[in-house]
Amino acid sequence: xxxxxxxxxxxxxxxxxxxxxxxxxxxxxxxxxxxxxxxxxxxxxxxxxxxxxxxxxxxxxxxxxxxxxxxxxxxxxxxxxxxxxxxxxxxxxxxxxxxxxxxxxxxxxxxxxxxxxxxxxxxxxxxxxxxxxxxxxxxxxxxxxxxxxxxxxxxxxxxxxxxxxxxxx
Amino acid sequence: xxxxxxxxxxxxxxxxxxxxxxxxxxxxxxxxxxxxxxxxxxxxxxxxxxxxxxxxxxxxxxxxxxxxxxxxxxxxxxxxxxxxxxxxxxxxxxxxxxxxxxxxxxxxxxxxxxxxxxxxxxxxxxxxxxxxxxxxxxxxxxxxxxxxxxxxxxxxxxxxxxxxxxxxxxxxxxxxxxxxxxxxxxxxxxxxxxxxxxxxxxxxxxxxxxxxxxxxxxxxxxxxxxxxxxxxxxxxxxxxxxxxxxxxxxxxxxxxxxxxxxxxxxxxxxxxxxxxxxxxxxxxxxxxxxxxxxxxxxxxxxxxxxxxxxxxxxxxxxxxxxxxxxxxxxxxxxxxxxxxxxxxxxxxxxxxxxxxxxxx
Amino acid sequence: xxxxxxxxxxxxxxxxxxxxxxxxxxxxxxxxxxxxxxxxxxxxxxxxxxxxxxxxxxxxxxxxxxxxxxxxxxxxxxxxxxxxxxxxxxxxxxxxxxxxxxxxxxxxxxxxxxxxxxxxxxxxxxxxxxxxxxxxxxxxxxxxxxxxxxxxxxxxx
Numbered sequence: 001x002x003x004x005x006x007x008x009x010x011x012x013x014x015x016x017x018x019x020x021x022x023x024x025x026x027x028x029x030x031x032x033x034x035x036x037x038x039x040x041x042x043x044x045x046x047x048x049x050x051x052x053x054x055x056x057x058x059x060x061x062x063x064x065x066x067x068x069x070x071x072x073x074x075x076x077x078x079x080x081x082x083x084x085x086x087x088x089x090x091x092x093x094x095x096x097x098x099x100x101x102x103x104x105x106x107x108x109x110x111x112x113x114x115x116x117x118x119x120x121x122x123x124x125x126x127x128x129x130x131x132x133x134x135x136x137x138x139x140x141x142x143x144x145x146x147x148x149x150x151x152x153x154x155x156x157x158x159x160x161x162x163x164x165x166x167x168x169x
Numbered sequence: 170x171x172x173x174x175x176x177x178x179x180x181x182x183x184x185x186x187x188x189x190x191x192x193x194x195x196x197x198x199x200x201x202x203x204x205x206x207x208x209x210x211x212x213x214x215x216x217x218x219x220x221x222x223x224x225x226x227x228x229x230x231x232x233x234x235x236x237x238x239x240x241x242x243x244x245x246x247x248x249x250x251x252x253x254x255x256x257x258x259x260x261x262x263x264x265x266x267x268x269x270x271x272x273x274x275x276x277x278x279x280x281x282x283x284x285x286x287x288x289x290x291x292x293x294x295x296x297x298x299x300x301x302x303x304x305x306x307x308x309x310x311x312x313x314x315x316x317x318x319x320x321x322x323x324x325x326x327x328x329x330x331x332x333x334x335x336x337x338x339x340x341x342x343x344x345x346x347x348x349x350x351x352x353x354x355x356x357x358x359x360x361x362x363x364x365x366x367x368x369x370x371x372x373x374x375x376x377x378x379x380x381x382x383x384x385x386x387x388x389x390x391x392x393x394x395x396x397x398x399x400x401x402x403x404x405x406x407x408x409x410x411x412x413x414x415x416x417x418x419x420x421x422x423x424x425x426x427x428x429x430x431x432x433x434x435x436x437x438x439x440x441x442x443x444x445x446x447x448x449x450x451x452x453x454x455x456x457x458x459x460x461x462x463x464x465x466x467x468x469x470x471x472x473x474x475x476x477x478x479x480x481x482x483x484x485x486x487x488x489x490x491x492x493x494x495x496x497x498x499x500x501x502x503x504x505x506x507x508x509x510x511x512x513x514x515x516x517x518x519x520x521x522x523x524x525x526x527x528x529x
Numbered sequence: 530x531x532x533x534x535x536x537x538x539x540x541x542x543x544x545x546x547x548x549x550x551x552x553x554x555x556x557x558x559x560x561x562x563x564x565x566x567x568x569x570x571x572x573x574x575x576x577x578x579x580x581x582x583x584x585x586x587x588x589x590x591x592x593x594x595x596x597x598x599x600x601x602x603x604x605x606x607x608x609x610x611x612x613x614x615x616x617x618x619x620x621x622x623x624x625x626x627x628x629x630x631x632x633x634x635x636x637x638x639x640x641x642x643x644x645x646x647x648x649x650x651x652x653x654x655x656x657x658x659x660x661x662x663x664x665x666x667x668x669x670x671x672x673x674x675x676x677x678x679x680x681x682x683x684x685x686x
Contacts, residue, residue, distance in 0.1 A: 109380030
């Protein structure tokens with residue numbers, strides 16, 4: 001009977017604590033675990049990871065736009081200093097109404113990460129202290145740039161025509 | 170008590186375009202709010218439009234100030250993990266040599282900014298001149314001074330030229346002796362110590378809670394380095410140690426950087442001695458199969474995180490880059506509460522935030 | 530009457546030559562690092578390449594400078610502030626555009642937040658191509674600007 005690795009123990013304890021809310025939890029490779037939960041339970045799973053299992057160092061928050069399946073996926077990557085494992089806590093939300101509870105109370109370092117995800121995708125984080133423009137210019141009035149239906153100019157010729165039109169020629 | 174809002178605008182004598190909005194009462198700063206985005210180019214959106222090979226110069230310029238080789242390494246690691254490609258041994262050693270030389274150049278650049286902020290202009294000249302020695306070596310190896318595009322998918326582009334090994338060992342010996350001079354002139358200088366000791370103390374529990382990385386985290390006493398936690402390339406074959414600081418103040422953050430320069434010199438000597446013969450590049454298919462991965466590498470300023478989602482075509486579906494300066498940004502409002510106005514430049518420079526890195 | 534005296538004095542070739550020589554050999558530059566070409570700014574001012582022997586001293590105060598090196602790309606958020614910096618400098622003032630990104634957008638030609646060439650905002654005198662240009666190319670750019678100043682007369686910009 002071989003000993004279970006650290007990654008498998010983490011997967012088992014999360015599945016045992018939240019049996020109905022965890023959609024999928026698996027070991028991707030050494031030092032990498034992926035846990036997929038329902039979007040209304042992400043706060044509780046986050047608190048469990050931080051308090052019981054010791055994952056307190058937030059690495060990154062990223063959003064992905066799956067336009068064909070009409071949903072966004074938000075992934076929180078957190079690292080544990082003594083276990084040396086990176087857990088990817090992920091959830092899917094509908095594209096027409098992207099709202100998620102903010103995890104700033106769980107991981108304080110997620111402050112600027114969530115603000116940037118709001119700015120680039122339009123995902124609203126409820127409970128975030130300051131959702132305002134961070135990287136884009138102050139007079140930005142277009143749609144969130146990282147969505148798949150925001151297009152950049154395809155050829156330098158298009159860009160040149162825009163420039164000539166703006167110069168009035 | 171009357172509070173005034175002061176704006177230290179994007180053009181200022183310290184490096185880069187960064188704006189601070191300060192709440193000031195007399196000489197005491199009550200609160201600091203950073204305003205970023207003056208160098209935002211939208212690299213993540215541009216990366217989705219170009220193929221993996223066309224992305225190489227774009228990703229390199231995320232932080233081409235001082236650390237192109239370290240930035241590029243993470244992007245190549247994530248592609249090679251999704252593809253399952255194994256790079257030849259000689260290429261791994263050459264990648265490590267370029268990355269470590271870059272780390273020394275970057276730490277010397279950080280020390281030069283530090284000397285400008287504290288008024289020691291001689292050290293500015295010394296550090297920039299020593300950095301020129303390293304840039305000469307990199308130019309012999311790659312052909313460029315700061316933006317190399319040397320590493321590519323499957324290996325590196327050029328081989329080590331003749332005479333490189335002897336030249337490199339000579340310059341590394343000189344640099345090692347020179348670090349002692351830096352200790353005497355810069356770090357043990359009484360004026361410098363009064364200016365930087367006990368300024369901007371970051372406790373280790375706060376540093377872990379906020380997500381700080383790199384020499385800033387190590388200066389607070391936490392032993393965390395990606396090269397030892399999750400070794401990539403050939404770092405598990407070298408014998409080196411991770412220096413840490415005691416108090417977590419600005420002085421410790423600079424001292425840790427100089428100690429890391431000494432450790433990098435050790436790694437470089439071992440790499441130059443042990444490098445095997447063989448091919449430098451393996452052919453890589455232009456299409457990356459479906460999959461996703463997250464890799465971490467240790468650049469000069471800390472940990473770079475790359476997240477790639479690939480859909481089986483020649484272009485990435487989603488590439489997310491988490492630079493170290495973006496993660497360290499939250500330390501700035503945390504540390505600059507109820508401090509005198511004169512301490513703000515010291516705290517900012519000791520955290521080593523590069524605005525191009527923060528904004529991408 | 531004083532204007533007429535001034536204009537006639539300045540038509541004397543020798544006086545104009547001396548004035549232009551004084552202007553060209555003491556161009557103080559604003560410390561402004563926009564993009565990736567920034568560290569080359571530090572490198573060219575220090576002891577190895579030493580552009581200070583041509584008179585270009587990097588100076589932190591805006592009101593006493595007469596040269597801007599636009600090193601690298603300029604974003605839309607920064608463009609307003611760059612225009613403010615340019616307007617605060619006293620006449621006569623000059624602009625050198627360094628790098629492909631400052632000349633025409635460069636690698637970021639399809640980005641949603643990069644200005645395509647700094648000559649949409651400021652009038653540029655000398656263009657120095659490269660990515661990034663070597664310090665020797667910077668020195669050639671400074672010399673070209675000095676030759677351009679030597680041919681100037683008194684003119685209202």
